[in-house]
Amino acid sequence: MSSNPFPLSRDELLRAYRTMRTIRDFEERLHFEFAKGDIPGFVHLYAGEEACATGIMMHLTDIDRIASTHRGHGHCIAKGVDVHEMMAEIYGKATGSCRGKGGSMHIADLSKGMMGANGILGAGAPLICGAALASKFRGDHGVGVTFFGDGAANQGTVLESMNLAAVWNLPVLFVVENNGYAEATSVEYATAVDSYVDRASGFGMPGVTVDGTDFFAVYEAAGEIIRRAREGGGPALLECSVTRFYGHFEGDAQTYKAKGENEFNRANRDCLKIFRARVCDAELASERDFALIDVEVAALIDAAVSSAKDAPLPHARELLTDVYVSY
Amino acid sequence: MPLKVGVIANPVSGRDIRRVIAQANSLQVADRANMLLRALAGLAACGVAEAVMMPERGGVAGHVLRHLAQSANRGEARFPRLSFLEMPVTGTVDDSRLAARKLAGEGVAAIIVLGGDGTHRAVAAECGATPIAGISTGTNNAFPEYREPTVTGFATGLAASGAVPKDVAIAANKWLKVCIEGAPSEIALVDVAVVTEQNLGARALWRADTFRELYVTFADPQVIGMSAIAGLVEPVGRDEAGGLMLRLAPAGAAATIVRAPIAPGLVEPIGVEDWRRLPAGRAFTPALAAGSIALDGERELSFGPRRKVSIELVENAFATINVAAVMRYAAAKGLLREGRLACA
Numbered sequence: 324m325s326s327n328p329f330p331l332s333r334d335e336l337l338r339a340y341r342t343m344r345t346i347r348d349f350e351e352r353l354h355f356e357f358a359k360g361d362i363p364g365f366v367h368l369y370a371g372e373e374a375c376a377t378g379i380m381m382h383l384t385d386i387d388r389i390a391s392t393h394r395g396h397g398h399c400i401a402k403g404v405d406v407h408e409m410m411a412e413i414y415g416k417a418t419g420s421c422r423g424k425g426g427s428m429h430i431a432d433l434s435k436g437m438m439g440a441n442g443i444l445g446a447g448a449p450l451i452c453g454a455a456l457a458s459k460f461r462g463d464h465g466v467g468v469t470f471f472g473d474g475a476a477n478q479g480t481v482l483e484s485m486n487l488a489a490v491w492n493l494p495v496l497f498v499v500e501n502n503g504y505a506e507a508t509s510v511e512y513a514t515a516v517d518s519y520v521d522r523a524s525g526f527g528m529p530g531v532t533v534d535g536t537d538f539f540a541v542y543e544a545a546g547e548i549i550r551r552a553r554e555g556g557g558p559a560l561l562e563c564s565v566t567r568f569y570g571h572f573e574g575d576a577q578t579y580k581a582k583g584e585n586e587f588n589r590a591n592r593d594c595l596k597i598f599r600a601r602v603c604d605a606e607l608a609s610e611r612d613f614a615l616i617d618v619e620v621a622a623l624i625d626a627a628v629s630s631a632k633d634a635p636l637p638h639a640r641e642l643l644t645d646v647y648v649s650y
Numbered sequence: 651m652p653l654k655v656g657v658i659a660n661p662v663s664g665r666d667i668r669r670v671i672a673q674a675n676s677l678q679v680a681d682r683a684n685m686l687l688r689a690l691a692g693l694a695a696c697g698v699a700e701a702v703m704m705p706e707r708g709g710v711a712g713h714v715l716r717h718l719a720q721s722a723n724r725g726e727a728r729f730p731r732l733s734f735l736e737m738p739v740t741g742t743v744d745d746s747r748l749a750a751r752k753l754a755g756e757g758v759a760a761i762i763v764l765g766g767d768g769t770h771r772a773v774a775a776e777c778g779a780t781p782i783a784g785i786s787t788g789t790n791n792a793f794p795e796y797r798e799p800t801v802t803g804f805a806t807g808l809a810a811s812g813a814v815p816k817d818v819a820i821a822a823n824k825w826l827k828v829c830i831e832g833a834p835s836e837i838a839l840v841d842v843a844v845v846t847e848q849n850l851g852a853r854a855l856w857r858a859d860t861f862r863e864l865y866v867t868f869a870d871p872q873v874i875g876m877s878a879i880a881g882l883v884e885p886v887g888r889d890e891a892g893g894l895m896l897r898l899a900p901a902g903a904a905a906t907i908v909r910a911p912i913a914p915g916l917v918e919p920i921g922v923e924d925w926r927r928l929p930a931g932r933a934f935t936p937a938l939a940a941g942s943i944a945l946d947g948e949r950e951l952s953f954g955p956r957r958k959v960s961i962e963l964v965e966n967a968f969a970t971i972n973v974a975a976v977m978r979y980a981a982a983k984g985l986l987r988e989g990r991l992a993c994a
Contacts, residue, residue, distance in 0.1 A: 326940060328848025328952060510707070517709030520665050521678040530676060532665035533852060543851035544667045551670055559670055564741070605848070 328605050329539065330546075331381075336602055339381060339538060341616050343373040343595050345406060346397040348624045350569070353396075353413065356628060357573040363415045364426040369397030371536075371568035374594035375500055376401040378541030379468060379561075382549045386465040388436045388454035390447030392500075393428050395440025398470055404432045410627035416634035422645060423637045436465075445471055445478030448497065452484050455493040455558075466494040466552045474505020476519050482526075485558070489526040494552035496545070497523070497560040500535065502567040507579040523560035535563030536594040539601070566592045652699040655730070655810055656753030656780070658746050658773055659686050660765035661708020663788040666948075667852040673915035674789045682764060682787055683713030685799045689762050689785060690714075690729045692803020697811050701730045702758060704749035707739050710764075743772045750776035759810030760971055762802065767793045767875075767946035771839050774825065774968045781809070781820050781969040789854070789914065790875035790947050792840040797973060805976035813985055814976045821975070824867040824893060825967040828943060828951065829933065829960045838945040841866045841876040842961050844936040845944060853948040858918040859900040862938050865928055865961050867893045875947045879910040879920050886927075893928035893963045897937075913947075933960040 329336060350370040357366055369376070372394075380401035383389070391398040399409055404420060412419030413427045420430050431439035438454060441447050451469035458465035471481055476499050488495040499519040503510055510517060523530030531548065533540040541563060548559045566588040570577045577585070602608050661679060668674040690701055703711060711734070718729055735752050739745055746765070750773040753761050760781045763773050766788010773782055783806040784794030809819035826838040843855060844863035855861075855876065868888045869880035880886070880894045901907055904921025911917050928934075936943075940954035943961075953959045980986055 326848075328940070328942075328954075330849055330851070511709075511712070514709075516679050517707065517712070518662065518665070518679050520669075520676055521680075524676045524678055529669035530665070531667050531669050531852075532662055533667075539849055539851045540853070543849075544670075547667055547670050547852070562665075 327607055329602075329607065330543065333607050335381070336607055337612060337616065339377050340595075340598060340602070340613060341620065342377045342380075342401050343538070343598065344616055344620045345623065346370075346373045346376065346400045347595060348620050349396055349400060349406065349410075352624050352628060354569060354573060361632070362413060364428070365572050366413065366427045367394040367572050368569040369394050371588065371592075371594070372500055372502065372565040373397055374538040374541055374598065375498070375535040375563040375565055378538045379496070379498060379545040381542060382546050383436070383466070383468065385434065385436050386463055388438050388451060388458075388465065388467045390438045390451040390454070390467070390469040391440045392447060392470050392472060392475065393440065393442050393444070394472070395428070395430060399430050399432070399437055399440065402437045403435045404430065404437050406623060407627045407630055408432075410631040411634050414631040414634070415636065416631055417637045417641070418630070418634040422641060424641070424645070444475035445480040447471060448481045448484035449487075451495055452487050452491075452493055455488065455495045456491060458494060459491075464553050466496060466549055468496045468498060470498045470500055472505065473499060473501040473503065473510045473514065473519070474508070476522065477505075477514060482522065485522065485526045485528065485560070488558035489528050492555070492557045494555075495558040496548055496552060497558065499560065499562040500565050501562055502565050504567065504571065504579065506571045507575070509579070519562045520560065528558050528560060530560040530562065532562040532564065535565035536592045536597060538594060538598045653697060653810055654700040654702060654756070654758050655693055655698050655806060656749075656756070656758035656761040657686065657701050657703040658749050658753070658761060658763050658765070658769070659704065659706065659710045660746060660769040660787070661706050661710045663765040663769050666789060666854045668789050668854050668856065668913045668916075671856050671916070672913040674913060677787050679709040680713055682710045683717065685785060685787065686710060686714055686764055687717055687729070689799040689803035689806075690732070692800045693807045694728060694730045696804060696807025696813070698730050698807045701732050702753060702756065703732060703734050704745060705734045705737060705739050706745065707741055743768065746772040747776045754778045754780045760806050762806055763794070766791055767840060768948060770794055771837060771946055774823075774839055775837050777968065779969060781971050783971040783973065790873070792870070792873040792875045792877050792946065795973070801977065802973055805973040806971050808976050808980055808985065809971050814979050818979050819971060819976050820969050821889065821972040822966045823888065823968050823970055824930070825964055826865055826867060826893070827962045827964050828945070829962070830951065830953070831958055832960070836945055836950060837967075839867065840946050841880070843876045843944040843947070844938055844941055845949065846938065846941045847949065848940055848942050848952045848954070850942060850949045850952060853950070854913070855944050855947055855949065856913055856916060858912065858920055861898040861920065862941065863936050864896045864898055865893065865934070865963070866895075867963065869894050874911040874914055876912060876944070878912065879908055879922070880925070882908050882910055883922060883925050891965065892930055894925060895928040895934065896925040897923040899923050928963050930963045930965045933962040935960050
């Protein structure tokens with residue numbers, strides 16, 4: 324075996340791959356299952372963007388908080404939320420992470436620092452400012468990471484949160500997952516200044532753009548930004564250029580995409596393929612190592628879907644529980 | 651045939667991690683567009699009627715078009731006609747490469763480039779004999795000189811129109827050719843660094859203890875980046891024959907320490923073991939068995955025992971507009987003056 328050219332051990336590399344593969348399989352399976360009509364509500368799939376969530380979350384522990392988006396499954400899995408509970412939640416079952424009352428867009432697990440997917444665009448940004456302020460007061464060196472898309476980056480709440488984070492020097496990482504489309508509207512049409520780094524500059528915080536399909540680029544950049552925030556260096560923005568393999572939501576005909584765009588991205592910008600090829604090339608792991616993980620992940624997703632389908636629906640008497648939290 | 655100049659503006663140069671690990675600037679899209687408009691105004695003032703631009707989706711072209719339309723609404727004629735190359739936009743460095751090939755093929759008199767060292771490298775590799783006029787919008791900008799874009803546009807227009815003779819207006823430049831297993835793979839305009847990190851990661855270089863070898867085409871003590879190390883050891887001009895090569899080591903393990911600005915605001919102690927002149931036309935192989943090669947300050951290639959690299963300096967590799975020489979000539983010959991000039 325050759326020397327390790329990566330800043331992660333072989334075990335960490337395989338863990339990163341397992342996370343990305345779990346997200347991919349989870350989403351591919353949901354794409355298939357949603358078409359059957361058994362899943363209530365909407366689902367928005369993260370397939371194609373796995374390196375972004377995984378490259379960032381490898382630097383976080385349970386003490387660190389994240390605030391996610393409507394496209395939140397990948398963030399949940401990378402932050403360590405239980406896949407069985409997630410699947411059950413999406414099916415609206417009593418065994419789900421939120422007892423089946425939230426669905427895809429409200430999966431949360433505070434024990435893992437996952438403050439929730441969020442159906443309201445840009446709503447995670449002020450939430451994470453609160454979490455980061457709490458960490459700062461406690462002095463626990465926790466950081467907050469909020470994800471939002473290229474569309475939500477134009478929401479007032481995001482901009483107000485950047486201002487607040489800069490003024491209070493909060494340990495926050497603002498992550499723009501730029502997949503090129505706000506629902507069906509392209510970035511070029513809907514955004515006056517196409518670089519999201521410029522927004523960060525407007526609030527006096529550093530902003531960095533990376534290729535979000537390159538796990539190692541995300542990992543290294545996020546590592547430096549998170550370390551800086553933990554040490555009191557303040558907030559920063561990371562723009563990850565990513566691809567969305569599916570539509571905005573399941574059922575989206577994607578007529579706004581160029582012909583062959585999805586096929587091109589799957590062939591040339593698949594973060595899992597890029598990761599696997601690079602690690603194999605460095606002889607840190609073999610195709611067999613990856614194939615074994617693929618088999619285990621497939622079994623996990625199978626089991627999660629089966630148990631979600633078999634699980635009971637929430638009972639009517641549960642309707643008003645967990646709605647309000649007393650402080 | 652109207653006088654035509656090409657434009658390649660990279661909308662995303664200068665966006666890397668050096669904004670976080672140092673204090674590199676973050677030039678906004680609107681500023682990039684204004685810089686381009688100033689260069690275009692300089693071109694038009696010298697009689698350039700047409701500019702052809704690389705299409706992009708980063709927002710620079712959109713801002714430029716908006717300003718041009720506003721200017722036209724007000725009846726101004728301060729800018730050349732602007733058209734765009736017909737080509738797909740990938741949002742990667744391949745766009746700059748393809749645009750450079752296409753512009754050279756169209757026979758433009760020169761190509762104005764807005765970008766950092768990486769963008770200029772991509773254009774230089776593909777533009778053949780067409781001269782480049784560089785404008786800095788990147789991080790280190792060791793290659794493009796800092797200058798007001800109006801003046802760069804002015805000089806490019808004077809050179810393109812033939813008002814200034816070629817032997818004055820055009821400068822020859824060196825580059826470093828990097829070969830993998832003997833086959834040409836990449837070039838660098840300013841520096842090639844050999845570092846121990848094999849991981850390309852976020853590309854930029856800033857961990858000084860990983861630096862092992864440095865090859866430079868020129869060494870200017872006034873620039874920042876890897877070539878600053880060489881510049882602080884033994885300055886070598888852009889127009890001088892040959893370059894410089896240095897063996898580097900962690901600061902604690904070398905007899906000589908050079909305090910060099912390796913990124914904006916980041917001054918690091920660099921261990922230097924020795925240096926020598928780098929002659930043109932001779933390939934050198936790094937002593938390090940495995941690591942990565944950084945081109946103009948960014949990790950681009952990893953190498954190891956089964957993937958050997960070599961580095962060679964090439965003279966007269968590509969042409970640039972010598973803005974300073976053009977403007978001096980224009981002043982001396984009165985190219986931009988009308989009427990008699992009295993000396994009091």
